[in-house]
Amino acid sequence: MEKIIVIGNGMVGYKFCEKFVAQEASKNFSITVFGEEPRPAYDRVHLSEYFENKDAKALEMAPRSWYEENKVDLITNARVTDISRKSKTITTADDTTYNYDYIVLATGSSAFVPPIKGIEKEGVFVYRTIEDLDATMNYVAKLKAEGTQKKAAILGGGLLGLEAAKALVDMGLKTSVVEFAPRLMPRQLNTDASKSLQTKLEALGIEILLSKATQQITGEEKITGMQFSEEETTPFDMLLVSAGIRPRDELAKTCNLEVGTRGGILVTNDMRTSDPNIFAIGECALLNSMIYGLVAPGYDMAEVAVAQILEDKEAVMPSAIDMSTKLKLSGIDVASFGDALNENNGVEIVYENGYEGIYKSINVDKEGKSLLGGIMVGDASDYSMLHQIFLNGMKIPENPAELILPATDGAASLGDVTDLPDEAQVCSCESVTKGQICSAIENGEATDVAGVVSITKAGTGCGGCKPMVADLTNATLKSLGITVKDTVCEHFDYNRQDLYKIIQVKGYTNFNQVLDNHGNGGHGCELCKPLIASLMATINADTANKEYAIQDSNDRFLANIQRNGTYSVVPRVPGGEITPDKLIVLGEVAKKYDLYTKITGGVRIDLFGATLNQLPHIWRELVDAGFESGHAYGKSLRTVKTCVGSTWCRYGMDEAVSFGIELENRYRGIRAPHKIKGGVSGCIRECAEARGKDFGLIAVEGGWNLYVGGNGGATPRHAELLAEQIDNETVIKYLDRYLMFYMRTAKPLQRTAAWQERLEGGLDYLKEVILQDSLGIAADLEEEMQTLVNKFECEWTQAINDPEVMKRFNHFVNSEENDDNLVFVPLRDQKMPEPWS
Amino acid sequence: MQDILQQYKTTKVEEVTVWFKAAAVKDFPKDGGACIKYKNKQIAVFNFTRENKWYACQNLCPHKLEMVLSRGMIGDDKGTPKVACPLHKKTFSLENGENLNGDLDAIATYPVKIEDNSVYVGFSE
Numbered sequence A: 001m002e003k004i005i006v007i008g009n010g011m012v013g014y015k016f017c018e019k020f021v022a023q024e025a026s027k028n029f030s031i032t033v034f035g036e037e038p039r040p041a042y043d044r045v046h047l048s049e050y051f052e053n054k055d056a057k058a059l060e061m062a063p064r065s066w067y068e069e070n071k072v073d074l075i076t077n078a079r080v081t082d083i084s085r086k087s088k089t090i091t092t093a094d095d096t097t098y099n100y101d102y103i104v105l106a107t108g109s110s111a112f113v114p115p116i117k118g119i120e121k122e123g124v125f126v127y128r129t130i131e132d133l134d135a136t137m138n139y140v141a142k143l144k145a146e147g148t149q150k151k152a153a154i155l156g157g158g159l160l161g162l163e164a165a166k167a168l169v170d171m172g173l174k175t176s177v178v179e180f181a182p183r184l185m186p187r188q189l190n191t192d193a194s195k196s197l198q199t200k201l202e203a204l205g206i207e208i209l210l211s212k213a214t215q216q217i218t219g220e221e222k223i224t225g226m227q228f229s230e231e232e233t234t235p236f237d238m239l240l241v242s243a244g245i246r247p248r249d250e251l252a253k254t255c256n257l258e259v260g261t262r263g264g265i266l267v268t269n270d271m272r273t274s275d276p277n278i279f280a281i282g283e284c285a286l287l288n289s290m291i292y293g294l295v296a297p298g299y300d301m302a303e304v305a306v307a308q309i310l311e312d313k314e315a316v317m318p319s320a321i322d323m324s325t326k327l328k329l330s331g332i333d334v335a336s337f338g339d340a341l342n343e344n345n346g347v348e349i350v351y352e353n354g355y356e357g358i359y360k361s362i363n364v365d366k367e368g369k370s371l372l373g374g375i376m377v378g379d380a381s382d383y384s385m386l387h388q389i390f391l392n393g394m395k396i397p398e399n400p401a402e403l404i405l406p407a408t409d410g411a412a413s414l415g416d417v418t419d420l421p422d423e424a425q426v427c428s429c430e431s432v433t434k435g436q437i438c439s440a441i442e443n444g445e446a447t448d449v450a451g452v453v454s455i456t457k458a459g460t461g462c463g464g465c466k467p468m469v470a471d472l473t474n475a476t477l478k479s480l481g482i483t484v485k486d487t488v489c490e491h492f493d494y495n496r497q498d499l500y501k502i503i504q505v506k507g508y509t510n511f512n513q514v515l516d517n518h519g520n521g522g523h524g525c526e527l528c529k530p531l532i533a534s535l536m537a538t539i540n541a542d543t544a545n546k547e548y549a550i551q552d553s554n555d556r557f558l559a560n561i562q563r564n565g566t567y568s569v570v571p572r573v574p575g576g577e578i579t580p581d582k583l584i585v586l587g588e589v590a591k592k593y594d595l596y597t598k599i600t601g602g603v604r605i606d607l608f609g610a611t612l613n614q615l616p617h618i619w620r621e622l623v624d625a626g627f628e629s630g631h632a633y634g635k636s637l638r639t640v641k642t643c644v645g646s647t648w649c650r651y652g653m654d655e656a657v658s659f660g661i662e663l664e665n666r667y668r669g670i671r672a673p674h675k676i677k678g679g680v681s682g683c684i685r686e687c688a689e690a691r692g693k694d695f696g697l698i699a700v701e702g703g704w705n706l707y708v709g710g711n712g713g714a715t716p717r718h719a720e721l722l723a724e725q726i727d728n729e730t731v732i733k734y735l736d737r738y739l740m741f742y743m744r745t746a747k748p749l750q751r752t753a754a755w756q757e758r759l760e761g762g763l764d765y766l767k768e769v770i771l772q773d774s775l776g777i778a779a780d781l782e783e784e785m786q787t788l789v790n791k792f793e794c795e796w797t798q799a800i801n802d803p804e805v806m807k808r809f810n811h812f813v814n815s816e817e818n819d820d821n822l823v824f825v826p827l828r829d830q831k832m833p834e835p836w837s
Numbered sequence B: 001m002q003d004i005l006q007q008y009k010t011t012k013v014e015e016v017t018v019w020f021k022a023a024a025v026k027d028f029p030k031d032g033g034a035c036i037k038y039k040n041k042q043i044a045v046f047n048f049t050r051e052n053k054w055y056a057c058q059n060l061c062p063h064k065l066e067m068v069l070s071r072g073m074i075g076d077d078k079g080t081p082k083v084a085c086p087l088h089k090k091t092f093s094l095e096n097g098e099n100l101n102g103d104l105d106a107i108a109t110y111p112v113k114i115e116d117n118s119v120y121v122g123f124s125e
């Protein structure tokens, strides 16, 4: 039996083991793996997720039991310190020696920390391991406990740096990215693409400082700032260094293996080092004078090493290695592939739309026959397809510009996924081809995306190919005559629209009727229950009090649950107009119940920190003073934001407040697939940000312009113009139709913007339905809406007047006591829940 | 904070030494849950009216250690009765406490019996 020693249990070291034990011939070998980290290999690519969920187990490549089951001897917490090639042994930090026949070096890399004066100060971190993240998070928690706004810097504006910046912003720090080069992601993007990306990042609240050479880190023991030049020092409370990687070749050096002048263990394309019994794979290996800092090439190297050890001498790395990348930042699309920076002087084609923040460039060969590379910022939805065209050398359109121009007439100019050749590599991390995906379905091994993923492993690496895997799965199912349905959950074989019709036609009035007659048995779940609750509300005008156990958690208690299980109280303030007396009532109630008070982004007042027991008492006082529920908890109308309009403003063209109040009162309480917000501005200066709302009105000469389908949030979108210069009555008519049409046909939790975007036929079709009544349903839509408007009842008024409903608000059913687990800490002159540990 | 987690240990029917009379059946919502206090413990009790089954578990969600599970929505995952935490929708089996959509530690579960329209929860101390 021959003995293999793998040094390094990172992503690539693990992949080597996985691929090795899968081979029949592996039973003639024994494998021992040494890992310096305390835990088995984990998915470093998705490390940032740890910031959100602190769930190290979720990142594990395989549990410890996997190693046992596959007879891989895993020794963690063990650093290998020496290799003796003469005696064919290795030594670990605790001075134990082991024999080997083969060594696989998979030692990865470490974060590069540039030798800047003061970089060793407290408060400076790197971003490579779970322990690094723990240390960073502890420091952030310490800073935040001090109460004032803290500032963090990221050194390096590359792929990892931007990911880290997003994580720190999400943790509530003011964050700046400091980059030495004059542009972001200098290895993947050109200057124009970088500018476009910069605008997007700034919109997320990330400051971008380019062309900055850091001279020194200032501060006594702790970092207090960064000095860029003699005149310029910027204060920072912490620094995360993400300035590149350095291959870990120190072991190779101890035994005189050849290494590159700038680091990295020299290997040939069979992954052997200068000693044929020693292999190096992953980020420690220097192949073609390059360190490949991505997992996909590392996995390929692992495969080559496995084959070589098993005597398949033909297996070598290809001469061209794909370095395409897609940034994993929610809400920001950035991708590059092939010769992105056009270093081979191809013909460049650029599409730029400053208005929507989109930049795309591709370069093609002089003959216009093949795609050489490209960049996309702001819209990378075609990345997978373009990447495939590039990888497979597929034919491109006669006018290559069509590859990046927005599609006209709804017809996509790009090829269909089904046009890809069978050998096209869809998932480069796991080397899964289109053929493998399709045959998994054709053989009946998988019947949906989840099945395909578990059988082929496609999409389990960086995840970038998931949309394409889904498209391929659906297309294959379709070609087999299997209809793909977007069912609600395991309890129903229907989608929202089907259930809408079923409930309407059958006249059901409670959840059990629907489940018993049309479901698959069981009890329902957190997906179908709130959905059916919402449908009952739309169809029967039921309030959340009717069947409270099927309501989403916030609707059930008519309030938004907060971090510590207390609730917020948001009374409706239609149009944002409020009398001084009512304002005083809010102040007095807040004081009496010691509630944290804040003006919301929806221009009304939110009182936070009410316990369950307090809610009805607080609301009784508010209802008595003339307030009603603000439905901040419901998938329903939130606010109609207004500007003062012609009432006060010297530019106002119409009474924005009066109309805003009328609209807010008209649609309040109505349940929809998602929340709805409105805005009314008195003139085109647009102070009410109406175009950022689901519906928006702007007063113009001769009436209102009506815009629909806008939102803020992670994917901001401006609303589109539906009708121009219409009077108040027509606005209401069109809005009734529009909202009701949306409520009838959207998917669960789909906001108007997303619904409208996916509506076949687009805005033109919408105009036909709403303005020209092409479906002949306008009168029905108006009538349904009017019924809902007439049936409106304030849920909180209902609740406090019904003793049965009131019982819902006790923390315990068998005691008057309150939750004794609650801890508040002071915050400025108010309070907040104790931070989560 | 971790110490409060230590207070909750799964109790099997055969280990019960005290059947605590918590409240009347009618005090619990149909197909929903409510919280009871036993000594210094907070216990979530769920009424699966559709099959006339009852379950109990710790009220403390192991994700962020908040006392909220009784306010979560109940349902089933391929037949296993479960509760979804109202804060981040982590779901737990009410049969054995296992976290069904993640890798959190299992929650403690307790036996429930109904006698004379009263709900009893079983404890071993």
Ligand code: SRM
Pocket: A560, A561, A562, A568, A570, A598, A599, A600, A601, A602, A603, A604, A605, A606, A632, A638, A639, A675, A677, A692, A693, A710, A711, A712, A713, A714, A715, A751
């Ligand atoms: C309180 C408030 C922040 C503040 O302190 O100002 C707030 C707080 C919450 N927002 Fe918001 N949003 C608030 C204004 C906004 C705004 C600004 C606005 O309305 O003009 C936006 C962007 C505009 C928009 O919606 O398009 C906004 C976009 C979101 C989103 C993203 C929606 C999207 O379509 O992408 C979410 C997430 C969601 O709903 O799925 C969200 C979700 C939430 C939730 C409900 C998250 C949650 O489930 O706990 C927060 C709890 C509210 C509560 O009362 O406990 N909030 N949220 C604001 C309440 C407004 C109000 O009076 O009702």
Ligand SMILES: Cc1cc2nc3c(=O)[nH]c(=O)nc-3n(C[C@H](O)[C@H](O)[C@H](O)COP(=O)(O)OP(=O)(O)OC[C@H]3O[C@@H](n4cnc5c(N)ncnc54)[C@H](O)[C@@H]3O)c2cc1C
Pocket: A007, A008, A009, A010, A011, A012, A013, A014, A034, A035, A036, A037, A044, A045, A046, A047, A048, A078, A079, A080, A081, A106, A107, A108, A109, A127, A128, A160, A163, A248, A251, A281, A282, A283, A284, A292, A293, A294, A295, A296, A298, A328, A462
């Ligand atoms: C935050 C972040 C995001 C990333 N995002 C992407 C992405 O989107 N796409 C992408 O393709 N790549 C991404 N990467 C890069 C990717 O994670 C690496 O390419 C991959 O982890 C390399 O695997 P490896 O096994 O070579 O090295 P590593 O995963 O670093 O593993 C090496 C292991 O060897 C151990 N070791 C080293 N020396 C010794 C010794 N002497 N004895 C014992 N053990 C030793 C180390 O402790 C480490 O555990 C990202 C990396 C980070 C940090």
Ligand code: SF4
Pocket: A643, A644, A645, A646, A649, A650, A651, A652, A653, A656, A681, A682, A683, A684, A685, A686, A687, A688
């Ligand atoms: S939108 Fe017009 S009317 Fe309204 S405040 Fe601004 S300038 Fe005045």
Ligand code: FES
Pocket: B061, B062, B063, B064, B065, B066, B085, B086, B087, B088, B089, B090
């Ligand atoms: S606190 Fe329960 S899921 Fe997060």
